[in-house]
Amino acid sequence: MESQVRGGTRWKRFAVVMVPSVAATACIGVALAQGALAASFSVSGQSFKVSADQLVGTGFEQYGAIDNGYTLDGQKTAHPVAVSAFKHAEITNLCQSVVTPNVPFFGNVSLILRAGGAGHDKVQADNIYIDVADLNADATFNNIDIGVAAKDAGKGPGIKSGEQTNPYGFAQQADSATLDNVKQTAWATTAGTFKLSGLHMSLSTGVKECY
Numbered sequence: 751m752e753s754q755v756r757g758g759t760r761w762k763r764f765a766v767v768m769v770p771s772v773a774a775t776a777c778i779g780v781a782l783a784q785g786a787l788a789a790s791f792s793v794s795g796q797s798f799k800v801s802a803d804q805l806v807g808t809g810f811e812q813y814g815a816i817d818n819g820y821t822l823d824g825q826k827t828a829h830p831v832a833v834s835a836f837k838h839a840e841i842t843n844l845c846q847s848v849v850t851p852n853v854p855f856f857g858n859v860s861l862i863l864r865a866g867g868a869g870h871d872k873v874q875a876d877n878i879y880i881d882v883a884d885l886n887a888d889a890t891f892n893n894i895d896i897g898v899a900a901k902d903a904g905k906g907p908g909i910k911s912g913e914q915t916n917p918y919g920f921a922q923q924a925d926s927a928t929l930d931n932v933k934q935t936a937w938a939t940t941a942g943t944f945k946l947s948g949l950h951m952s953l954s955t956g957v958k959e960c961y
Contacts, residue, residue, distance in 0.1 A: 793819030793829065793937045797883060798848040800939075801960040802841045802866075802932040807878075809837025810891070811906020813921035816914040817881050817937045822851070829937050831881040833913065835906045836927075841866055841873040844946070845960035860958035863951050870948030877907045877942035880934070887929040894924040910940065933961045 817829045846863045853859045866873035900909060901917035905925060909915060 791938070793817045793881070795820050795822035795827075796848055796850065797829075797935050797937050798846060799960045800847075800880075800932070800934050800936055801845045803843040803930070805839055805841045805887075805929040805932055806926070807836035807839035807929075808926045809906050810924040810927040811835045811903045811908070811921065812923070813900040813903065813909065813915055814919055815881070815910075818914065819937070829881075829883065831883060831937055832885075833910065833915070834880045834882055834885075835908075835910070836878050837876070837907050839873075839875045839878050841875070843867045844873045847959040849957050849959065856955050858955065858957050860954050860956065861951065862954075862958060862960065863946075863949065865946035865949045867948055873947065874945040875941045875943065878944070879907075879910045879938075879940050880936055881938040882934050882936050884935040885932075886934070887932045889930075890928045891924040892926045894922060896922045898923055 812832055812834050815831055815833050817831050819827060819829065821827050844864065844866045848861050850859045850861070851857075895903075895905075898921045899917070900915055900919050900921040903921045903923040905923040909917065
């Protein structure tokens with residue numbers, strides 16, 4: 751923690767705000783990996799940023815969808831997203847950051863997760879879906895098909911269960927894709943399995959993001 755506040759009372763209040771959300775995230779991740787939950791849910795009122803040195807994926811598919819969710823004050827809302835899906839992906843030097851605003855006594859609090867960096871194996875993911883709002887990368891696709899009907903895109907893992915999308919709408923697919931210098935903003939990520947070597951989580955006050 752970069753800016754530490756002395757005294758037990760404030761830290762207890764901070765824990766009340768942060769710990770349930772972290773614990774809930776961990777439980778959802780385990781349940782998805784075990785197949786106990788459908789891969790569709792209401793998204794939170796916070797998007798998050800993800801960066802990586804490289805993502806190499808096989809069985810690529812991308813289509814448009816709508817993520818329903820909430821604002822931070824509990825109002826219902828919806829976000830248009832481009833769902834990027836891979837049957838298998840390997841990610842080098844993954845960073846994920848999310849900023850929680852207006853935490854009592856602390857203001858902004860940033861959560862950063864890192865994995866697959868120097869000295870560790872790459873992050874491994876199977877049947878991964880990333881609901882993207884913005885993406886920047888240098889991309890190479892092998893055997894790409896652009897303009898496929900979403901329901902007929904068979905190279906990737908298929909449309910996510912419960913997804914709000916038009917099965918007859920635009921999609922693209924490829925045997926494989928390599929993305930370098932990845933910087934993206936997303937609303938949700940789900941995966942059948944997600945193996946993070948060298949995982950490190952840190953919390954700090956202020957706005958600290960992956961990029």
